[in-house]
Amino acid sequence: MLEVMNAWERYQQLQFWWMHLMTFIWFIFTLILFVLEPLFLHRWFHEQALKDSAKSFSLVHTLHKILLMLSLLAVFGAVAGAHGFQWGG
Numbered sequence: 001m002l003e004v005m006n007a008w009e010r011y012q013q014l015q016f017w018w019m020h021l022m023t024f025i026w027f028i029f030t031l032i033l034f035v036l037e038p039l040f041l042h043r044w045f046h047e048q049a050l051k052d053s054a055k056s057f058s059l060v061h062t063l064h065k066i067l068l069m070l071s072l073l074a075v076f077g078a079v080a081g082a083h084g085f086q087w088g089g
Contacts, residue, residue, distance in 0.1 A: 011023075015081070015086045015087060016081065017077065017087070018073075018074050018077030018078045018080075018081055019078075021070065021073060021074040021077065022074040022078065024070075025067065025070055025071055025074055028067065029067070045060070
């Protein structure tokens with residue numbers, strides 16, 4: 001969409017902070033799913049679950065909640081930005 005809209009300059013403007021956040025979240029998801037999990041996270045979480053499943057589940061649940069909150073912040077920021085709200089610009 002950035003290419004079609006020729007909107008790459010939005011990354012240089014603070015008022016489009018939600019685009020930076022969204023890109024950061026995509027980067028985190030990509031890193032975890034396609035790099036870290038195949039390399040060691042799958043094995044590490046399995047080992048941790050065997051040691052203490054409640055603690056492992058709590059850790060995974062907390063990390064998911066953090067990513068969900070960041071994702072919702074990016075969505076709400078994008079919706080507000082699409083409706084003309086500008087913060088910092």
